[in-house]
Amino acid sequence: MARVLVLLGTKKGAFIAESDGERKDWSLRGPFCNTWPIHHFVADPATGAVHAAGGNEWFGPAIWTSRDLGESWTHSSRGLAYEEGKEPVSAAWSVAPRDGDILVGVQPAGLFRSTDGAESFEHVEGLQNHPTRPDWNAGGAGLILHSIVSDPVDGDRVWVGISSAGVFYTEDGGRTWEPRNRGTRADYFPEDQRYPEFGQCVHNIVRAADGKRLYQQNHCGMYRSDDGGASWQSIEKGLPSDFGFPAGAHPRDPETLYLIPLNGADKGRYVPEGKAAVWRTRDGGESWQDMRKGLPQENAFFGVLRQAMATDRMEPAGVYFGTGSGTLYGSADEGDSWFEIATHLPTISSVETYVID
Amino acid sequence: MEIGHNSGDHPVVARLQGVLTDLFPGSTRRVEMSARTVAEMIDELDRRWPGMGDRIRDTRPAIRKHMNVFVDGKRARLDTAIPRGAEVFIITAISGG
Numbered sequence: 465m466a467r468v469l470v471l472l473g474t475k476k477g478a479f480i481a482e483s484d485g486e487r488k489d490w491s492l493r494g495p496f497c498n499t500w501p502i503h504h505f506v507a508d509p510a511t512g513a514v515h516a517a518g519g520n521e522w523f524g525p526a527i528w529t530s531r532d533l534g535e536s537w538t539h540s541s542r543g544l545a546y547e548e549g550k551e552p553v554s555a556a557w558s559v560a561p562r563d564g565d566i567l568v569g570v571q572p573a574g575l576f577r578s579t580d581g582a583e584s585f586e587h588v589e590g591l592q593n594h595p596t597r598p599d600w601n602a603g604g605a606g607l608i609l610h611s612i613v614s615d616p617v618d619g620d621r622v623w624v625g626i627s628s629a630g631v632f633y634t635e636d637g638g639r640t641w642e643p644r645n646r647g648t649r650a651d652y653f654p655e656d657q658r659y660p661e662f663g664q665c666v667h668n669i670v671r672a673a674d675g676k677r678l679y680q681q682n683h684c685g686m687y688r689s690d691d692g693g694a695s696w697q698s699i700e701k702g703l704p705s706d707f708g709f710p711a712g713a714h715p716r717d718p719e720t721l722y723l724i725p726l727n728g729a730d731k732g733r734y735v736p737e738g739k740a741a742v743w744r745t746r747d748g749g750e751s752w753q754d755m756r757k758g759l760p761q762e763n764a765f766f767g768v769l770r771q772a773m774a775t776d777r778m779e780p781a782g783v784y785f786g787t788g789s790g791t792l793y794g795s796a797d798e799g800d801s802w803f804e805i806a807t808h809l810p811t812i813s814s815v816e817t818y819v820i821d
Numbered sequence: 822m823e824i825g826h827n828s829g830d831h832p833v834v835a836r837l838q839g840v841l842t843d844l845f846p847g848s849t850r851r852v853e854m855s856a857r858t859v860a861e862m863i864d865e866l867d868r869r870w871p872g873m874g875d876r877i878r879d880t881r882p883a884i885r886k887h888m889n890v891f892v893d894g895k896r897a898r899l900d901t902a903i904p905r906g907a908e909v910f911i912i913t914a915i916s917g918g
Contacts, residue, residue, distance in 0.1 A: 498840075498843060498844065521886075521887045522840070522876075522885065522887045522888055522913040522914070523841075523844070523875075523876040523877075523885070523888075524875060524876065524879060524885060526875075539844065539872075540872060541872065541875045542871070542872060542875070545875075545879075545880045546880060547880070548880050548881070548882055549880075549881065550880070552879035552880045552881060553880075
């Protein structure tokens with residue numbers, strides 16, 4: 465029977481929750497990574513390794529790697545640095561394995577690549593060389609590169625999300641980049657400047673199951689793109705707010721997306737009215753359904769951070785999200801009902817899944 | 822303080838915290854070496870345990886904001902000279918949450 469692992473990055477280390485294909489009984493192990501803050505924790509199915517991206521106030525950035533699912537760990541930041549004199553890399557925020565390469569997003573925003581399994585890293589300089597770079601502004605968490613989406617067919621095509629510079633796209637493996645933000649709003653700019661070329665506060669981008677469509681949760685709205693990010697269409701109608709952080713794409717159906725709208729950027733950033741819901745669309749964002757069964761419906765004042773939701777590839781698909789107050793929720797029926805997997809954890813920064821057949 | 826005879830022409834001692842040595846299997850909390858400046862000391866630590874230098878200094882280059890290096894009881898910089906026979910303490914600052 466399949467092993468279903470949910471990988472958690474938290475403010476105080478990485479954790480692994482594990483179940484079988486039924487996803488009823490769960491065990492939890494951790495904290496790993498010497499309790500460093502871990503912003504993103506993923507598996508590379510091609511190698512079986514797991515990689516945790518983090519940064520420690522004392523010791524700086526590193527990628528932690530385990531090749532035995534958490535039994536033993538190494539860490540490295542060799543090459544994960546800008547040239548002398550520039551603002552140093554303070555933390556790694558995202559990690560994305562693909563075809564033997566591992567891309568890493570860092571703070572201040574930049575992209576690095578490892579070709580040796582996260583033992584060493586090279587700066588993908590093209591992004592930092594973009595002419596808009598001097599005008600990038602930091603979001604609430606700093607100037608971070610938090611989302612990395614690769615084309616499943618052509619690995620030279622990559623989209624990244626930077627808060628709050630927006631979405632940038634390369635089709636030559638990172639040598640040259642262009643902003644891809646047309647149609648996304650920046651409500652925090654003057655009224656006549658709310659659709660700029662860059663400067664949007666993208667919170668998360670995910671690729672739909674067809675490998676073509678992109679979905680985006682933004683500081684100002686939820687969006688879909690069917691042309692590789694060249695243009696974005698709002699899909700926020702029917703949702704309780706235009707604000708949230710994570711997005712979760714269904715593993716097989718490109719029309720199905722999960723979002724967790726929060727009450728608003730300036731209203732506390734928790735679930736609306738203290739009642740938790742995951743919102744699901746089955747038609748690409750044309751309509752939405754609030755999924756609440758099993759989730760607290762009174763006095764719930766948690767938020768969910770940008771990388772803290774994921775789906776698994778089981779049938780039916782599992783959906784998972786972790787709260788700022790340290791609870792991991794799961795659904796084994798595509799969001800119809802929910803259960804607690806773990807409680808009282810540190811603030812959960814990221815949730816990813818790894819299914820081992 | 823006694824320093825072994827294999828510590829070169831400018832023998833000094835680095836004193837490390839467990840929270841740092843825990844990151845580098847085989848590393849020790851008391852390290853004898855020859856080093857004339859804090860930068861040389863960090864270089865030597867990094868030579869013995871690759872990667873340790875990155876944990877202590879950043880690429881400005883400078884000692885990391887939340888790390889402290891004390892030479893003769895005073896906070897030091899990378900270019901601070903280490904007297905022959907001195908003990909140098911490399912310590913994490915008070916921070917966290």
